Amino acid sequence: xxxxxxxxxxxxxxxxxxxxxxxxxxxxxxxxxxxxxxxxxxxxxxxxxxxxxxxxxxxxxxxxxxxxxxxxxxxxxxxxxxxxxxxxxxxxxxxxxxxxxxxxxxxxxxxxxxxxxxxxxxxxxxxxxxxxxxxxxxxxxxxxxxxxxxxxxxxxxxxxxxxxxxxxxxxxxxxxxxxxxxxxxxxxxxxxxxxxxxxxxxxxxxxxxxxxxxxxxxxxxxxxxxxxxxxxxxxxxxxxxxxxxxxxxxxxxxxxxxxxxxxxxxxxxxxxxxxxxxxxxxxxxxxxxxxxxxxxxxxxxxxxxxxxxxx
DNA sequence: ACCCAGGGTTGGC
DNA sequence: GCCAACCCTGGG
Numbered sequence: 001x002x003x004x005x006x007x008x009x010x011x012x013x014x015x016x017x018x019x020x021x022x023x024x025x026x027x028x029x030x031x032x033x034x035x036x037x038x039x040x041x042x043x044x045x046x047x048x049x050x051x052x053x054x055x056x057x058x059x060x061x062x063x064x065x066x067x068x069x070x071x072x073x074x075x076x077x078x079x080x081x082x083x084x085x086x087x088x089x090x091x092x093x094x095x096x097x098x099x100x101x102x103x104x105x106x107x108x109x110x111x112x113x114x115x116x117x118x119x120x121x122x123x124x125x126x127x128x129x130x131x132x133x134x135x136x137x138x139x140x141x142x143x144x145x146x147x148x149x150x151x152x153x154x155x156x157x158x159x160x161x162x163x164x165x166x167x168x169x170x171x172x173x174x175x176x177x178x179x180x181x182x183x184x185x186x187x188x189x190x191x192x193x194x195x196x197x198x199x200x201x202x203x204x205x206x207x208x209x210x211x212x213x214x215x216x217x218x219x220x221x222x223x224x225x226x227x228x229x230x231x232x233x234x235x236x237x238x239x240x241x242x243x244x245x246x247x248x249x250x251x252x253x254x255x256x257x258x259x260x261x262x263x264x265x266x267x268x269x270x271x272x273x274x275x276x277x278x279x280x281x282x283x284x285x286x287x288x289x290x291x292x293x294x295x296x297x298x299x300x301x302x303x304x305x306x307x308x309x310x311x
Numbered sequence: 312a313c314c315c316a317g318g319g320t321t322g323g324c
Numbered sequence: 325g326c327c328a329a330c331c332c333t334g335g336g
Contacts, residue, residue, distance in 0.1 A: 016318070121319045127333060192331025197320085233320045254318045273319095296318070 001066060002051050005075040008101035009047035012073065015297060018117040018236075019107040019243035021129035024150070033143050033150040034108045036060050036068050040152065042145045043069065057145060074104040082290060091264040092291065095298040102297060104289065106243055110211045112153035113244030118197050118231040120239070127190060134189035135159075156211075160202035162186055164195040197231025204229055219247050234277065242289040251280030251288040259308040260299045 013022040013030055023032040023045070031044040041058030043065070052073065056065045070076055079101065086092045107113035115135070119128040132153075139158050140151035163169040166182035176182060186195035205211060209229075214222050222245065226237045238252035251257075253276045261280065262270050271279070284291045299305040 018318090118320095122317060122330080123319090124317050124333075127317085187331080190332065192333095193329095194320095194331075231320070235319060239318090252318080256318055 001055070001062060002053050003066065003070065003075055004051050006050045006079060006101045007047065007052055007073055007075065007103050009045065009052070011099070011102045012105050015102060015105065015293065016125040017105040017243055017293070018120045018239045019105050019113045020109070020116055021132045024148070031150075032108070033152055034068060034072070035152055036064060040141070040143055041065065041068075042143065042150065045069065072106050072108055074106055077103060079103070082287065085287060086294070094302070095294045098301040099294045099297045102293065104243065104293065106246060109153045110244045111156055111205065114201060114205070114211075114229070114240055115153070115159070115198055117236045117239040117243070118194055118201060119191055121194070121231065121233070121236050131189045131191045135186070138183070138189065156202050156205045160199065160206050162199065164199055194231055200230045215245055219249055222247065234274065238277070248286050248289040249281055251277055251284065251292050253277040253280060256296060256299065256305065257292060260295050260304065263304070263308060
């Protein structure tokens with residue numbers, strides 16, 4: 001099937017958005033298993049010029065499959081209109097030259113997005129994506145298509161039963177004798193001190209909080225709610241709301257966004273992160289999420305980031 | 312070998 | 325409210 005919508009698939013997949021790690025790549029085709037209405041569906045996605053071409057294997061209709069791909073890759077978003085907006089802002093006009101056809105890469109699994117976002121905090125992209133892939137391999141459901149293995153992200157109730165580290169695992173499993181035999185714990189996936197956050201988050205989403213409820217909330221209510229989850233501060237909360245729940249008015253603000261926005265809008269005078277967040281939401285409205293995404297990549301690719309490093 | 316930073320968050324003052 | 329510490333990996 002073909003969807004007529006420009007998208008730079010490589011850029012979108014590798015831009016470090018915390019909805020999920022990049023999909024499995026083989027000869028320009030990105031593939032992964034997505035659960036759609038309790039059906040596991042294999043999607044194979046490929047960019048062809050200004051179109052996104054995809055195939056799928058699974059028990060859903062063509063229309064459902066198309067809608068799912070449109071949602072994940074945000075294909076209904078009008079890029080031309082967004083670029084017109086950017087080109088009318090002197091501070092932002094240059095961005096379109098560096099991030100053309102970059103789109104949001106939205107969650108295929110809200111819980112995966114929560115854990116990925118927690119994992120990304122104070123971490124490098126290569127490391128958090130590898131951790132999430134390890135978690136999928138360890139506790140997700142396995143599907144084999146054409147001789148290749150795919151893993152879904154484990155659901156809330158499965159992750160809550162995983163141990164944090166090998167000591168805890170050793171203590172609880174009488175059949176284990178030494179730490180080398182321990183593999184059923186989060187730290188073995190390289191998540192470090194975030195392991196207890198992830199486990200507590202799983203418990204919270206089993207017992208107290210329903211991910212589906214958050215979709216129904218206002219942005220402010222959702223932000224305050226998700227902030228209560230351990231390992232979730234303001235930056236991670238906005239990532240979860242943007243990539244996981246499609247709150248496009250979120251403006252995830254971290255040190256880099258702070259440096260970039262201070263440079264572009266405050267004459268280089270450093271404004272604190274929380275003010276930057278308020279400024280971004282006020283200034284960019286429903287484009288805030290996209291502007292944040294573009295600012296980061298613009299800075300990375302234009303050399304602005306190097307210039308601002310250390311400030 | 313050593314040191315440092317990484318798209319933050321937490322807990323202690 | 326501020327600030328050091330936090331796990332772990334890769335690069336100087």
